[in-house]
Amino acid sequence: MQFSRAMRPIATLSIAALLGMSITSAADAASSLNPLAGNGGFTLTAVTDIELGSAHELEGSLAAGGDVISSTGSGDQFYSLVHSSAGSAGYSLPELDGSAVRLVAGGTFDRDASTGSIRVAGNGSTTSTQGEIRLGSADGLSVEARGAGVCVQAEGSSDCSPQSKVLEQSRNTQSVASVVDASAYETLVGDSGESALASVSNLIESGQIKDAITVEWPADTSQPMNGITLDLAEGHVNLLNIDASDLPDTDWKLAFGDVVPSASTPLLITITASAGDTLILPTETIGMYAQGSQNNLYAPFMLWNIVTPAKAAVSVTSSGIVPGSVLAPDADLTIGPGKTLIEGQIHAWALHVRNDGELHHYDFVPPLTPGEPEDPEPAPEPSVTPDPEPSESPDPEPSEKPSVTPEPSATPDPYPEPSEQPSSDEPSPEPSTPGTSSGELDHSVTADQNAAGASQGSTASSLPRTGADVTWPLTLAGGLVVAGAGAFAIDYAARRHGK
Known part of the structure; x- marks a missing residue:
């Protein structure tokens, strides 16, 4: 398929740009930022197109700078966007002019490139957060009233069945006239959001984050299903930098020692990948569902930062559930095959959702503060400096003085005898x-x-x-x-x- 938007050049931004504000003092320069604030609160975002390529569901929302495409097949199934089913309902939809929105495209619904249909259902949400749809253009399409809402379908057609390759939002009250909004994507995400996300990815990779400390990838990963254990530092931003080749090439589980990810102890994993790489993410993260399947304890505090060349095609896959958000601003990213149920938020240059599982929205919670990281090895300095001096300077003095200066013992007054x-x-x-x-x-x-x-x-x-x-x-x-x-x-x- 052809992407409808060229990749925007990403410039290195100042902290002010990252924060989306003007810095007026030194205190402002040290302000914290939400690393995924650039996605405008959406679950999925892409600079170009988003393809929904399975007959499953997204429990969340999406915003594509280009087109939205469905490749679910020619059957009678929709790819559904709902609020909550098996995942957590504890998130809010982005709003535009006072209305909650669940699907936004800077381009259009690309019916010609699609083989299936999309339904914005909003299950599990209140009436005010069902979510509307916004398209930058409806050229070559027809927008008709459907139920309480609308249906985007073939021009001149009255058929809104899933076999007809349609985009339907019929549960929430929405007018036909509100569907086309050429500025919606730019207002909610746009160039500034995309650039901020790319800059945050660079920031995480560089490690220039206050209170950050480096986590070591275990040398022995020969028993990956027993759990590859990471030892985190409590109260620090924990950074793990690995190459794609370091990941297991089979199913594996992620485990933690005494310290687990939390709001004060986030885990940011940077994976450096090349075009054509398939990254096998963990099948399970041990302990993440200690409080039930609708409450992933680690998802809000983990982030997978995938660093690639521009427009590099990379896949992430898992046979289970992956906690944490995925940030891949330069990647032509495919989710799947396999279950690959990601619980978090995802941003990429282009996004293809082809997994066999669902995607669940979890906001990334911990703020990050640009600055100097913690010294990962503070101990070596004191041990190197003191040792040589005591061993060299005290020894020569006592051995020389007795043999050179015997006079003091012979200088008493000669009259005592x-x-x-x-x-x-x-x-x-x-x-x-x-x-x-x-x-x-x-x-x-x-x-x-x-x-x-x-x-x-x-x-x-x-x-x-x-x-x-x-x-x-x-x-x-x-x-x-x-x-x-x-x-x-x-x-x-x-x-x-x-x-």
Whole structure:
């Protein structure tokens, strides 16, 4: 089929554009944003066409920048858009001029490309939220009254049966004149919404989100049906970035450790894919229906961000139920084959719904704040810096000081020894010990150390011998020292006692 709208170039937007507001202060720059606000509250959005290709139902709403197409076959079944059946009814429809709308196309209902019909039924909703339809054009079509509402059918035809390839909304009160509205899509989504969604996808991929932390994909995924477990960080935006080739190529289950997705702990999974890839998403996420099948506990807090080249054809499939929204702004995205019951919101460049299951609306709840992510590895820095310094600087100092500076132990006052002599009548032992306790000099003393003075006493005697043999000069010098010391001691004692 031919898409009716060319892809719009996506420019990098400022945070102001992402938020859809003017930044007037630093506080505004750090404001939070709803990452899927650009889709205007719709369940399915596409820059170009949306094809509904199975005989199942969408519990939600859709907006296509291009055409809406039905390829359900030529039987007697409609593809139905309802409010709630098996899923949650806790969401609101977008509104235009005070009226709730469930199906909007910037182009038209492409009857020529269709093989089936679409019915906007609105089951499970109140009268005010049944939802109307809006088309940018009805060229080549006929819009007729049908029940309380309208039927878009072949020009000049009065047949609104499903075999006639029609778009019917007959339950909610709607006038024929209200169907064609060329500005409806631009007002509700438009260029600004599409660009914001593309920029949010880039933001998530880059990880530039405040309080974000990186989650690791397990190295061992050999038992995928036992659950591939992700360990989330409580109170953080959890980011998982993987390549399409990292996903299992068979059915698998997703599990969580002690922390599960929540409003304060969202999980954003970026999958980098190439044209032609088929991404097998989990068959089950363990624990998501702990409170019943109409309350998926994880769907509002999970988002699958699929990054592809422009207009790349990529498929997502699952044999079960996939929680979370899908953001694929550059992909020509096919949902299915297989059950592939997605519970969330979906945005793509072009969208083909060909699954065997339903699609259920869940708003993505947690806001995101652009900014610096958390450091995923804060611990290594302190462990690297302190270790080398204690091991290098303390060791050399104690080993050098004792061998280089022995003088302090030999510098006390030379007079303490004689001060005890008055109590003894034999003064000679005191001066007999300048070198050793036996009165003999230690001949290991070098000539340099001897020149420094005999007053260094026993401390100098411990130094190693490094010079020539100077025994006889030392002996002579020692004798003179002994004699002088003895005379000094006698004189000092006599003066102290008044003798």
